[in-house]
Amino acid sequence: TTYKLLVLPGDGIGPEVMAEVEKIAAFLTYEGLVKFEIEKGLVGGSAYDVYGAAISEDDMARAQEADAVLLAAVGGPKWDQVPYENRPEAGLLRLRKDMQLFANLRPAICYPALADASSLKREVVDGLDILIVRELTGGVYFGEPKQIIDLGNGQKRAIDTQVYDTYEIERIGRIAFELARKRRNKVTSSEKRNVMKSGVLWHEVISALHTREFPDVELEHQLADALGMQLVRRPKQFDVIVTDNLFGDMLSDVAAMLTGSLGMLPSASLGERNATTGARKALYEPVHGSAPDIAGKGIANPIAMISSLVMALRYSFNLEDLADRIDRSIAAVLEKGLRTGDIAGGAQNTISTAQMGDAILEELKIA
Ligand code: NAI
Ligand code: MG
Numbered sequence: 001t002t003y004k005l006l007v008l009p010g011d012g013i014g015p016e017v018m019a020e021v022e023k024i025a026a027f028l029t030y031e032g033l034v035k036f037e038i039e040k041g042l043v044g045g046s047a048y049d050v051y052g053a054a055i056s057e058d059d060m061a062r063a064q065e066a067d068a069v070l071l072a073a074v075g076g077p078k079w080d081q082v083p084y085e086n087r088p089e090a091g092l093l094r095l096r097k098d099m100q101l102f103a104n105l106r107p108a109i110c111y112p113a114l115a116d117a118s119s120l121k122r123e124v125v126d127g128l129d130i131l132i133v134r135e136l137t138g139g140v141y142f143g144e145p146k147q148i149i150d151l152g153n154g155q156k157r158a159i160d161t162q163v164y165d166t167y168e169i170e171r172i173g174r175i176a177f178e179l180a181r182k183r184r185n186k187v188t189s190s191e192k193r194n195v196m197k198s199g200v201l202w203h204e205v206i207s208a209l210h211t212r213e214f215p216d217v218e219l220e221h222q223l224a225d226a227l228g229m230q231l232v233r234r235p236k237q238f239d240v241i242v243t244d245n246l247f248g249d250m251l252s253d254v255a256a257m258l259t260g261s262l263g264m265l266p267s268a269s270l271g272e273r274n275a276t277t278g279a280r281k282a283l284y285e286p287v288h289g290s291a292p293d294i295a296g297k298g299i300a301n302p303i304a305m306i307s308s309l310v311m312a313l314r315y316s317f318n319l320e321d322l323a324d325r326i327d328r329s330i331a332a333v334l335e336k337g338l339r340t341g342d343i344a345g346g347a348q349n350t351i352s353t354a355q356m357g358d359a360i361l362e363e364l365k366i367a
Contacts, residue, residue, distance in 0.1 A: 004065065006070070007040045012075065017306075021306055043071060043088075044074025044088035047091055073285070095283055117343060117345055128259065132241045133179065135164075139164060140246050162246075187217055189203070192224050203221055232254065235255070263288060266304050288304055299352055301356065303330055325367050332367070
């Protein structure tokens with residue numbers, strides 16, 4: 001099979017970290033380990049400079065047809081004055097919206113070599129590998145009515161509405177259970193059914209889905225506040241956590257801090273399955289932004305971007321062994337003490353973006 005990859009390097013450090021992914025993709029193709037057909041496009045400020053829009057219609061169409069989209073990062077001070085509808089983030093939002101990416105996957109992985117960079121004790125996070133599955137297109141961020149009403153007596157009233165339909169909970173739950181089967185076979189579902197009707201329905205729909213389609217997967221329920229506590233107390237008890245848009249936003253940022261650096265964290269956003277091919281629409285990107293403070297210096301950490309490719313291999317192409325092999329190469333490079341500035345913990349001898357990419361590639365060749 002040939003997989004169509006649309007590569008969108010974007011702005012700032014985006015092209016720098018994407019270059020390292022392209023090296024690895026070229027190696028994998030050269031070795032016949034996987035066949036990529038790579039197309040390149042523009043997104044964010046770099047697209048605005050050329051097309052006057054944060055993504056062109058042509059690149060949108062290519063994103064819809066790709067087996068996976070890889071995006072690095074968008075934004076930067078150069079485009080601060082650009083009109084709202086054309087700002088760099090608009091390209092990213094357009095991709096998420098048009099591809100209907102309703103599931104956001106945020107892994108929190110703590111490589112043993114970096115466990116001391118965590119805000120928690122080494123033994124709490126050493127070897128941590130959890131996956132937060134956040135509902136991304138529903139809930140209180142989008143529910144109607146959403147307004148601020150002037151009550152006239154110097155008082156205003158702000159209204160946000162949490163809305164979830166059965167089908168929205170079912171499809172995000174299905175993704176969580178499917179992913180758990182490829183991991184340690186456990187799902188923790190989280191809501192606040194003690195005070196929210198949407199939590200009651202969430203609990204009911206996830207439980208029914210479990211009984212009906214995934215009885216082989218272990219399911220537990222934790223209230224979202226309790227889960228927040230457990231996440232910093234004993235995070236290794238979790239495998240896959242599935243939760244709504246709001247709780248997922250907060251919990252995934254908390255989980256990110258368990259692992260040390262922004263430069264290490266990948267993410268994926270998935271949509272519906274294609275009825276004929278069975279493949280899901282998918283966008284893979286690092287959690288970090290375009291890091292204008294270090295852009296152009298060649299010192300950004302490419303691991304979050306490379307791990308985003310690894311997620312694509314795992315979740316879009318079912319190439320588990322190859323994904324594991326690249327993960328092991330990253331771990332080996334870290335074991336050797338090689339560090340970009342962001343994960344050096346103040347040490348002096350840091351390496352460049354390209355040196356980190358090359359070191360991972362060298363490990364991959366002998367792995
Ligand atoms: P940021 O993630 O770009 O940077 C935060 C800090 O982390 C900076 O000090 C940066 O140097 C460092 N950092 C980030 N990634 C790194 C890497 N791979 N290696 C080493 N250090 C790294 O977030 P910030 O500064 O809030 O935003 C900068 C720009 O990026 C803004 O224009 C923002 O809108 C955009 N942004 C874009 C995102 C995306 O494309 N998904 C996400 C977040 C921000
Ligand atoms: Mg957030």
